[in-house]
Amino acid sequence: VASFLPKPVQKLIDEFSRLPGIGPKSAQRLAMHLLHSPDTRVREFSDAVSGLKHNVQFCSRCWNIAEGELCRICADSFRDQRQICVVEEILDVVALERTGEYKGTYHVLHGALSPVDGIGPEQLKVYALVERVQGLTLTEGTTETPVELRAAEVQGRGLVEGIEVILATNPGLEGETTALYLLKLLRPFNIKITRIARGLPVGGDLDYADEMTLSRAMQGRGEFF
Numbered sequence: 001v002a003s004f005l006p007k008p009v010q011k012l013i014d015e016f017s018r019l020p021g022i023g024p025k026s027a028q029r030l031a032m033h034l035l036h037s038p039d040t041r042v043r044e045f046s047d048a049v050s051g052l053k054h055n056v057q058f059c060s061r062c063w064n065i066a067e068g069e070l071c072r073i074c075a076d077s078f079r080d081q082r083q084i085c086v087v088e089e090i091l092d093v094v095a096l097e098r099t100g101e102y103k104g105t106y107h108v109l110h111g112a113l114s115p116v117d118g119i120g121p122e123q124l125k126v127y128a129l130v131e132r133v134q135g136l137t138l139t140e141g142t143t144e145t146p147v148e149l150r151a152a153e154v155q156g157r158g159l160v161e162g163i164e165v166i167l168a169t170n171p172g173l174e175g176e177t178t179a180l181y182l183l184k185l186l187r188p189f190n191i192k193i194t195r196i197a198r199g200l201p202v203g204g205d206l207d208y209a210d211e212m213t214l215s216r217a218m219q220g221r222g223e224f225f
């Protein structure tokens with residue numbers, strides 16, 4: 001559609017309308033808002049956009065977003081590095097962090113298995129998770145005292161103590177398929193594997209659930225077989 005608007009304005013409107021949830025009308029309003037804003041505000045906005053790809057990368061351990069090699073959660077020595085909550089998307093980390101209760105770490109898969117859409121384990125950060133768990137069990141093996149090892153034996157489970165993988169993929173077909181697939185891959189490591197409790201709306205994404213529901217799902221997690 002030909003526009004009487006100056007090209008830079010029209011270009012900004014076009015860019016805004018490509019964003020999810022922004023219709024043409026909202027795009028116009030946003031562009032006009034910026035046009036009326038002081039130069040410094042506009043510069044701050046533009047710096048925020050252009051800095052996004054320069055200053056942000058994926059955490060080399062959990063694939064969350066990070067400013068450096070590790071994200072803040074992986075770099076935090078107060079977080080239990082032996083507890084890994086596996087989620088589909090970065091926004092799920094944001095949602096779970098909002099509850100303020102979880103003190104472990106995460107692993108972001110960047111999607112869920114979906115054979116119909118051609119999304120297999122290679123398209124997700126699945127093997128990175130397996131390597132991470134393997135790394136943890138190896139370190140455990142060398143630091144564990146014989147007493148602790150015997151304790152694990154007495155429990156009759158032979159579990160590598162202290163390591164837990166919480167499968168927090170979304171409820172619904174793809175999330176469940178992914179959780180079952182991960183269970184199969186991780187079972188040989190003899191670690192505790194749990195699945196967040198149901199009660200989350202099926203088909204609803206984790207990041208849409210309210211904090212109360214999320215806390216309850218986390219607390220009510222059960223061992224997954």
Ligand SMILES: [Zn+2]
Binds near residue numbers: 060061063064070074
């Ligand atoms: Zn991380």
